[in-house]
Amino acid sequence: xxxxxxxxxxxxxxxxxxxxxxxxxxxxxxxxxxxxxxxxxxxxxxxxxxxxxxxxxxxxxxxxxxxxxxxxxxxxxxxxxxxxxxxxxxxxxxxxxxxxxxxxxxxxxxxxxxxxxxxxxxxxxx
Amino acid sequence: xxxxxxxxxxxxxxxxxxxxxxxxxxxxxxxxxxxxxxxxxxxxxxxxxxxxxxxxxxxxxxxxxxxxxxxxxxxxxxxxxxxxxxxxxxxxxxxxxxxxxxxxxxxxxxxxxxxxxxxxxxxxxxxxxxxxxxxxxxxxxxxxxxxxxxxxxxxxxxxxxxxxxxxxxxxxxxxxxxxxxxxxxxxxxxxxxxxxxxxxxxxxxxxxxxxxxxxxxxxxxxxxxxxxxxxxxxxxxxxxxxxxxxxxxxxxxxxxxxxxxxxxxxxxx
Numbered sequence: 001x002x003x004x005x006x007x008x009x010x011x012x013x014x015x016x017x018x019x020x021x022x023x024x025x026x027x028x029x030x031x032x033x034x035x036x037x038x039x040x041x042x043x044x045x046x047x048x049x050x051x052x053x054x055x056x057x058x059x060x061x062x063x064x065x066x067x068x069x070x071x072x073x074x075x076x077x078x079x080x081x082x083x084x085x086x087x088x089x090x091x092x093x094x095x096x097x098x099x100x101x102x103x104x105x106x107x108x109x110x111x112x113x114x115x116x117x118x119x120x121x122x123x124x125x126x
Numbered sequence: 127x128x129x130x131x132x133x134x135x136x137x138x139x140x141x142x143x144x145x146x147x148x149x150x151x152x153x154x155x156x157x158x159x160x161x162x163x164x165x166x167x168x169x170x171x172x173x174x175x176x177x178x179x180x181x182x183x184x185x186x187x188x189x190x191x192x193x194x195x196x197x198x199x200x201x202x203x204x205x206x207x208x209x210x211x212x213x214x215x216x217x218x219x220x221x222x223x224x225x226x227x228x229x230x231x232x233x234x235x236x237x238x239x240x241x242x243x244x245x246x247x248x249x250x251x252x253x254x255x256x257x258x259x260x261x262x263x264x265x266x267x268x269x270x271x272x273x274x275x276x277x278x279x280x281x282x283x284x285x286x287x288x289x290x291x292x293x294x295x296x297x298x299x300x301x302x303x304x305x306x307x308x309x310x311x312x313x314x315x316x317x318x319x320x321x322x323x324x325x326x327x328x329x330x331x332x333x334x335x336x337x338x339x340x341x342x343x344x345x346x347x348x349x350x351x352x353x354x355x356x357x358x359x360x361x362x363x364x365x366x367x368x369x370x371x372x373x374x375x376x377x378x379x380x381x382x383x384x385x386x387x388x389x390x391x392x393x394x395x
Contacts (some may be wrong), residue, residue, distance in 0.1 A: 012276050019285035026289055057274070084278035088270075109282035111288040 005122045008047055008068065009033040010040030011084070012054035016107070023111050028120070034079055037042040037061030041069055050122035053114075054101075056092060059073075064099050065084065071100035080121035082108060128161030129172040129203060133338045138203070139176055141393045158182035158190065165194050176203040292332065307365060310344050314361070319352050322363040331367050340389065 006114055007029045008024045011017045024031040034040045044052055052070070055095045056063035063083060070076040082103035083096045093104045103117045129135045135154055142150050153170070158179045165173065173194060191200055251384045255344040307323040315322045333340070344363075352360045368388065 014280055015282045016285075019289070020280050022289055023285050050256060084272045086281075088273075107277040108284040111285060 004030045005027050005051065005118065006030040006032070006049040007053060007118060007122070008044050008045065008049040009052050010037065010043070010058075010063070010094060011034055011053070012058040013055070016055075020114075023114070024118075027115055029050065037063065037066045041066050044070060044079060045073070048076070049079060051118050052079055052081045053084050053118075055080050056083055056087055056096070061075075064095060067096075067099045067101055082114075082116075082121065094098045127152060128156075128158055128179060129154065129176045130156045130179050131176065134176065134203065154325075156180070158187060162190065164176070165198070170198045173198045173200045174203055175200060179206070290336075307363060309341055310348055312347055312364060313345065314352070319348075319361060321361045321363065324362070326364055327367040328367045335389050352395065 007019055007024050009020050009024070009031065010018070011033075012035055014035060017035060021033050023024075023030050024026075032043060032049070034043045037058050040054070041061070054063045054066060063085070067081050067083070070079060072082060077100075079109060080102040081100065082105060083101045084105045084107060085093070085096075086107040096104050102121050103118065105114060127135060127140055129138065139152055142152055153164060153168075155164060156179075158181050159173075159174070161173075164170075173191070175187065175191055177184055179187060182190060188202070191202075194200065206209055265376075311321050311323045348361055348363060
């Protein structure tokens, strides 16, 4: 029996989080959202999702640091991280990869592109 | 310095030493041709030039110097009887002149002022360059922030548009006519508005919209039309298919306003 993909969304912009949550739920994913880096880190450790959507520019712990910590913790190092950022793609894609990010999307993203990336990285859950 | 009189040359050299010390390097030529040759091949900051040289005199020297006046500051060395001419030379592109035989403490003071003024100008230039660089940096930051601020609402719009399109009801023209025209007509007639509706949609037209929200939007538009109609509460509402169009402007004969909005849909072929 297939269980739905579980996605954690970490972004400080509440409107973006809200619409992303609606999009993911409309696609049938189990979705958990959180509005800050440090809280996001804890949530991922607790939820062990299939994919993490991570904003880069956040007050406090930024997305790059969250990703670094997820990747250095053996419990969470295999969880794929997709950076979803309003920053310029060419400036950040390299940095995102260097901290262990698996994907990179620039806001405003195409929902279909987001789904494709999540499904490619999250795989079909057993 | 292009100067054939060695005594005058020594005075200039001493003056430079006094004002600039080791920070100024003086290159000295006695013939104009040699000086011009160096000017063409090397870089200088200031040119001291005597107007009366063995191979070039007076106005002729001034004319020959003029092409260099953009690249170096030109200070004309002249005799007292030529002072008027030197004044003209200054207005003609050279920066300063020194009258020979008058290189006295007063002249030294002026030269020092000149050098100080020049330094101040350079300082100001450096300052304005820094300010310009700072402004460019600030502008870049502003653009980044503006782009960042625009990308968030764009994400929200794009996301909701997707959700709306994916989840919209499909209303065929019968349903649409009922949902939009008939209901709005009865609603506003009850309020005493003279309203006439007309359905000119093509056969088989299908709208992608939420029925209740669409009705609310139309009620809003009609409400506005009533409010802003100069001729009193009389409103025409018509529905038509406008394939491939998203925005349209139609001036209305005899004034008044036309409120138009477009609903995504399709026409069965």
